[in-house]
Amino acid sequence: MTTKTLFEKIRDREIPATIVYEDDEFIAFKDIKPAAKVHVLIVPKKPYPTLEAVEMNDQMQLRLLQLARRLAKELGVSDNYKLHLNVGDKVQAVPHLHLHLLGGFDKETPTAL
Ligand code: AMP
16 A cells, blocks of 8 residues: 555545645645745646656646646736746655745745745
8 A cells, every 4th residue: 555645635635725726637725834925836636756757748747837827827926926846855845746836926025036
């Protein structure tokens, strides 16, 4: 029996989260420790451990980016957001592919990237 990732447990409603979007392929929910006014994680339901586990030609990658743009619009930050994707266990806390959508920055607040 394989152990579920944290994000699979959220997907399966075993751990609570504020879900902002869901379809057959993806789930998106608010980050528990937001680093911006808007901070959601967009997660493929299939638990790829990292981006590098995805086949190079897998169109899921395109759909992930399209969904990020759609959610940025729906969350009112389409002119003010960043996408952040950590790859590998040295920089990735949760070994289940996820795209950070961070938005709603102030001009006055400097950001690291
Ligand atoms: P990363 O370092 O890219 O793997 O980011 C993992 C993210 O998951 C961090 O920004 C955490 O704040 C977030 N996180 C951890 N646990 C939860 C949770 N239970 N619900 C929502 N977000 C979480």
